[in-house]
Amino acid sequence: MKGIILAAGYGTRFLPVTKTIPKEMLPIVNVPSIAFIVDEFVKSGIEDIIIVSSRRKKALEDYFDREIELESIFEREGKTKLLERITPPANVRFAFIRQQRMLGTGHALLQVKSFVGDSPCIVAYPDDLHIGEPPLSSQLIEAWRETGCSVMATVYEKDDVSRYGVLDIAADGKHVRAIVEKPMKGTEPSHEVSIGRYLYTPDFFNYLEEGWERHEGGEYYHIYALNKLMNEGRVVYKRLSGHRMDTGEPEGYLEAILRYAESIPSLKRVLDNYIALKKG
Incomplete structure (x- = not known):
């Protein structure tokens, strides 16, 4: 099982900081957001991680590399806790592939087809982070082992879902028949909302390539291949256990x-003190 992180986008919602800093490196306190996904992969037993980036995002490669100078200083000074903070994950092999043209997520995924080979893979969109146990990727892997199908991660939204991609679920309550993008209120097929984590079986990439050959220009997304699998009854969904953090916008x-x-x-304690001060 390999893990893929799609991190080539411009991050325009976070300008001006993303003019020079990759959005995926923006910290959640002191941890880069992309590190949450890598940690999720590692805890799920994934040791091969492919990050699709772009020319402006060398900082991603540097972050997951060793920092020899700092390591030497911390080792010499016996600062083992600081050393642990900068040490890359053990037993993990990272590969970085640049998407040289911004032609959509489907095009980005085609860049990794030969690296994935004949095994399933987890695809993570870096705007969606997960907190909780078991890790979200583990939850998808469990669903794949039970069904042999590609798996979509979802959250249940009890209120208005007109801003989301909403799942049309088959009568068995497991398989996905279609995704309805931004349905008008009252027409939604369910309240299961797709989020940025997928487990794809290898045949997904064959359909992805097929769709690219028919593509007539502009950005190319993964929907063609996903629709093919859904039409064949080979996609299920997994409602996440834990909490999703959507970092796609500043709010x-x-x-x-x-x-x-x-x-x-x-x-x-800092938050509690701040809230108490505001109330006081």
Whole structure:
């Protein structure tokens, strides 16, 4: 099982900081957001991670490499805790592929087809982070082992879903028949909302290539291949257990920082003191 992170986009919602800093490196307190996904992969037993980036994002490669100078200083000074913070994940092999033309996520995934080979893979969109146990990728792997199908991660939205991609679910309550993008209120086929985590079986990439050959220009997305698999009854969904943090826009990014800070006692005290001060 390989893990793929799509990180080639411009991050325009976060300008001006993303003029020079990859959006995936923006910190949730002191942890780059992309590190949450890598940690999820590692905890799910994934040791081969492919990051699709672009020319402006060499910082991603540097972050997951060793920092020899700092390591030497920390080792010499006996600062083992700081050394642990900068050490790349053990037993993980990283590969970086640049998407040289911004032609959509389907085109980005085609860049990794030969690296994936004949095994399933997890595809992560870096705007969606997960907190909780078991890791989200583990949940998708379990669903794949039970069904042999590609798996879409979802969250249940009880209120208005007209801003989302909503799943049309088959009568068996497991398989996905279609995705309805931004349905008008009252016409939604369900309240299961697709999020940026997928497990794809190898045949997905064959359909992805087939769709690219028929593509007439502009950005190319993964929907063609996913529709093919759904039409064959080979896609199921998994509603996530845990909490999703949507960092795609500044508002959600701020919420993610606050939610993560709440999980750390020293930072939670700062939040509590700030709230008490505002109330006082």
